[in-house]
Amino acid sequence: MSLDLPKEIEPAIELVGIDKKFGAVHANKNINLTVAKGSIHGIIGENGAGKSTLMSILYGFYHADHGEIRISGKPISIRDSQAAIAAGIGMVHQHFMLVENFTVLENVMLGAEGGQLLRKGVASARKELKHLEDDYGLEVDPDAVVEELPVGSQQRVEILKALYRGAEILILDEPTGVLTPAEADHLFKVLRVLRDQGKTIILITHKLREIMAITDTVSVMRRGEMVATRKTSETTVEELAELMVGRRVLLHVEKGDANPGRVLLSVRNLSVKDARGVTMVDNVSFDVRAGEIVGIAGVAGNGQSELLEAIAGIRKPASGEIFIDGNPVAGIDPAGLRDLGLAHIPEDRHHMGLVLKFEEYENSILGYHRDQRYGRGAMLDLDAMRKDAEEKIAKYDIRPPNPRLKTANFSGGNQQKIVVAREIERDPNVLIIGQPTRGVDIGAIEFIHKRIIDMRDAGKAVLLVSVELDEIRSLSDRILVMFAGKVVGEKTGDAGEQTLGLMMAGIAA
Amino acid sequence: MSTASVQLPAWINYGVIPLLNLVLAFFFSGLVVWAIGESPIEALRLLLIGALGRGEGIGFTLFYATSFIFTGLSVAVAIHAGLFNIGSEGQAYLGGLGAALVALSLDRYVPWYVTMPFAVVGAALFGAACAAIPAWLQAKRGSHIVITTIMFNFITSSLMNYLLVRVLIVPGKMAPETRTFLEGGQLPKLDWLISMFGGKLGAAPLNFSFLIALVMCFLVWVLIWRTKLGYEMRTLGISPTAASYAGIPYAKIVMIAMLISGGLAGMMALNPVMGASARLQIEFVGGAGFVGIAVSLMGRNHPVGIILAALLFGILYQGGAELSFDMPSITRDMIVVIQGLVILFAGALEYMLRPAIVRLYQQISGK
Ligand SMILES: Nc1ncnc2c1ncn2[C@@H]1O[C@H](COP(=O)(O)OP(=O)(O)OP(=O)(O)O)[C@@H](O)[C@H]1O
Ligand SMILES: [Mg+2]
Numbered sequence: 001m002s003l004d005l006p007k008e009i010e011p012a013i014e015l016v017g018i019d020k021k022f023g024a025v026h027a028n029k030n031i032n033l034t035v036a037k038g039s040i041h042g043i044i045g046e047n048g049a050g051k052s053t054l055m056s057i058l059y060g061f062y063h064a065d066h067g068e069i070r071i072s073g074k075p076i077s078i079r080d081s082q083a084a085i086a087a088g089i090g091m092v093h094q095h096f097m098l099v100e101n102f103t104v105l106e107n108v109m110l111g112a113e114g115g116q117l118l119r120k121g122v123a124s125a126r127k128e129l130k131h132l133e134d135d136y137g138l139e140v141d142p143d144a145v146v147e148e149l150p151v152g153s154q155q156r157v158e159i160l161k162a163l164y165r166g167a168e169i170l171i172l173d174e175p176t177g178v179l180t181p182a183e184a185d186h187l188f189k190v191l192r193v194l195r196d197q198g199k200t201i202i203l204i205t206h207k208l209r210e211i212m213a214i215t216d217t218v219s220v221m222r223r224g225e226m227v228a229t230r231k232t233s234e235t236t237v238e239e240l241a242e243l244m245v246g247r248r249v250l251l252h253v254e255k256g257d258a259n260p261g262r263v264l265l266s267v268r269n270l271s272v273k274d275a276r277g278v279t280m281v282d283n284v285s286f287d288v289r290a291g292e293i294v295g296i297a298g299v300a301g302n303g304q305s306e307l308l309e310a311i312a313g314i315r316k317p318a319s320g321e322i323f324i325d326g327n328p329v330a331g332i333d334p335a336g337l338r339d340l341g342l343a344h345i346p347e348d349r350h351h352m353g354l355v356l357k358f359e360e361y362e363n364s365i366l367g368y369h370r371d372q373r374y375g376r377g378a379m380l381d382l383d384a385m386r387k388d389a390e391e392k393i394a395k396y397d398i399r400p401p402n403p404r405l406k407t408a409n410f411s412g413g414n415q416q417k418i419v420v421a422r423e424i425e426r427d428p429n430v431l432i433i434g435q436p437t438r439g440v441d442i443g444a445i446e447f448i449h450k451r452i453i454d455m456r457d458a459g460k461a462v463l464l465v466s467v468e469l470d471e472i473r474s475l476s477d478r479i480l481v482m483f484a485g486k487v488v489g490e491k492t493g494d495a496g497e498q499t500l501g502l503m504m505a506g507i508a509a
Numbered sequence: 510m511s512t513a514s515v516q517l518p519a520w521i522n523y524g525v526i527p528l529l530n531l532v533l534a535f536f537f538s539g540l541v542v543w544a545i546g547e548s549p550i551e552a553l554r555l556l557l558i559g560a561l562g563r564g565e566g567i568g569f570t571l572f573y574a575t576s577f578i579f580t581g582l583s584v585a586v587a588i589h590a591g592l593f594n595i596g597s598e599g600q601a602y603l604g605g606l607g608a609a610l611v612a613l614s615l616d617r618y619v620p621w622y623v624t625m626p627f628a629v630v631g632a633a634l635f636g637a638a639c640a641a642i643p644a645w646l647q648a649k650r651g652s653h654i655v656i657t658t659i660m661f662n663f664i665t666s667s668l669m670n671y672l673l674v675r676v677l678i679v680p681g682k683m684a685p686e687t688r689t690f691l692e693g694g695q696l697p698k699l700d701w702l703i704s705m706f707g708g709k710l711g712a713a714p715l716n717f718s719f720l721i722a723l724v725m726c727f728l729v730w731v732l733i734w735r736t737k738l739g740y741e742m743r744t745l746g747i748s749p750t751a752a753s754y755a756g757i758p759y760a761k762i763v764m765i766a767m768l769i770s771g772g773l774a775g776m777m778a779l780n781p782v783m784g785a786s787a788r789l790q791i792e793f794v795g796g797a798g799f800v801g802i803a804v805s806l807m808g809r810n811h812p813v814g815i816i817l818a819a820l821l822f823g824i825l826y827q828g829g830a831e832l833s834f835d836m837p838s839i840t841r842d843m844i845v846v847i848q849g850l851v852i853l854f855a856g857a858l859e860y861m862l863r864p865a866i867v868r869l870y871q872q873i874s875g876k
Binding site: 022023063312313314333334335336337338344346348351352353354355356357358362366367369370374375378379380382406409 | 516735736737738739740741743744747748750751753754755756757758871
């Protein structure tokens, strides 16, 4: 399956016959992959296709059951990530592995301090870091504390860390999921510079646009197999989508006209402060009617998260009022709000939407666990819970279809489907959603989008927050733009990207 | 790092690894024994015979294990809700007051089986009361439960000293203890249990509270894994943000979990106070609350694991006592060292061997 590379191009990485099983799940089936030195190689595939597993094998997190890894033509055994680093492989994880209260410099040095006494190491590290920053355009202040940096910069620190350890091969697993469009652009600029300097880059992403924009070659995985490798210049988004899913995919949402009814969710002069007392939501008012989807566009960090949490009852508003179907609900806790017909798909599935250590079926009742259908009185009825979970698994095609699997062992996209299934299947009157398709493959995006539109057509009120402008534009009937905690404007669903982009940047209203 | 995420079959996780840890602990204990010039094999033999050789030894072993089961459960329930209750020692101490007050007021009028349920409730209530203030401070004020429960160990200790020396002491006596309970305030010995296996209980104080402890194990299992409250406790214990998303009230769950935890610790008092000495004595808890932390840790906070770990510590207590009796060069303090090694290897270093075992397992399973 490997691409016929011209003879003079030497491969940086060769994976030969890599095979990996997790119990009954065959995550990687006899994978062959060749990545040319000095290229950017994309890997795409549905949720659970085995992309992260393959990269984890390359980085020494997992051991392949069979197969061989060759770096620059030499077979090597990668026992652990130490060995991977020694072999010149660096990985930027989707969830950053930084010490939050250390400075950038300290994080970069961590584990590579160079001797027992810090001082000498610090000085040379600082110099080295400066070099790296200059060479690759990776500006960050070495003395900034990591937790105070925006995500985009934190990611740059991860890349610097890998380069500092001498990485020649850089693996990025869904790096743009958490970035703003501008940050993503910056990342791509850096990646191009790295490639031009001879580094090899493997990029996993669900965004085919990114694949087309930046990769040289792209490989497609499906259900554990490597099904195709293409030169990026010789393929199209449509072909890739079809290769991934195994059927034609609707890349555009089809929806009819909205039929707005009475107001189901109403927010009046709402202000919300964060833990430090900074006003994050500033005097916001809007309505969502039955049978319409209202999208909130905005660059991440402009108060959308706090707005959602306030409506969901997780965060106490500083002032203002919220009404569900005319009843004032500010101050009611999330359990009470669920009883009133509110459902919430949270932005952060790992910390809020799921308990990763729970088995799948335990998560499929989170928040609704007091319901009598999951057990009478004080008791839980495990059989009822599992049956309910199995139904959702079937309906939402959650893979692997095993309600007893630990939630952490599902792939990212399938974890998201667990949350979406739980919240939508309750048939709520008001559905509030944060980043519904973060880390989700195109087939599943199509599915989730369809479900959201079904909710609207069934006369529910839907409030959608997303940093994906495409998503907002294709789903919303009305769009509110948030900037610095305020709603700076309202547009119809067909507003142009340009207009919205300017509003999101706080430039036009 | 690479091996941490690999899942091992349950029989390795819960069988092989704890067993190897135990072997290591005994190996290093053996070295200590050898270093002071005694035979490790002989010491181990004496220890095991002392703990399990005769009916009486078994009776003592189970008697100690009973106390450790209660305190182990107490620690485990709190841990499931994400709370580290260091105060089981003090809660058990105050629980003794609850049990004693019931026994002292009823023993004259009714048989033991009427007294018992009231004593269980009394012990649990007093234990829970001792946990209530730290729980409230954690729930409403965010004062760290570890600190406050430690402080309450000292407070209860002083309070009980005062009560026993000034108030509950029998007038004219020297010993700071209550009067001996009449039969209506005592829990019967479990002679029949030991004789079922052909042994004799002898002077061993194994008593009815052992059975209460087993019932509590079952109830705790039901609570944690089969009730909605247990679900909420586990959610909060693993992920406080997910709990707030799910509308699980933090303060309420913290209070309930700590009250249950304190109640279980309080019930421990039934064993020594109403089962063994038939009176409330000073310092009767004797560190069982702290052993409970090790027992819960070793038992992976699961009732079955807690029973096994409690038995192990029962064996160490009883066998250790016999050992220091038979080998005078091995003092009580040496026994404490050995217990410490067990805690170290089976509890604190629980994961030390894991990476090696994961590699071995991966090789053996042919991959
Ligand atoms: N530690 C594990 N134990 C059991 N199953 C696992 C484990 N890790 C991954 N899997 C399973 O292996 C399969 C491949 O998962 P992987 O994370 O590689 O998918 P992915 O292609 O990265 O998907 P996504 O795009 O959703 O991130 C999935 O079915 C997943 O549930
Ligand atoms: Mg993945």
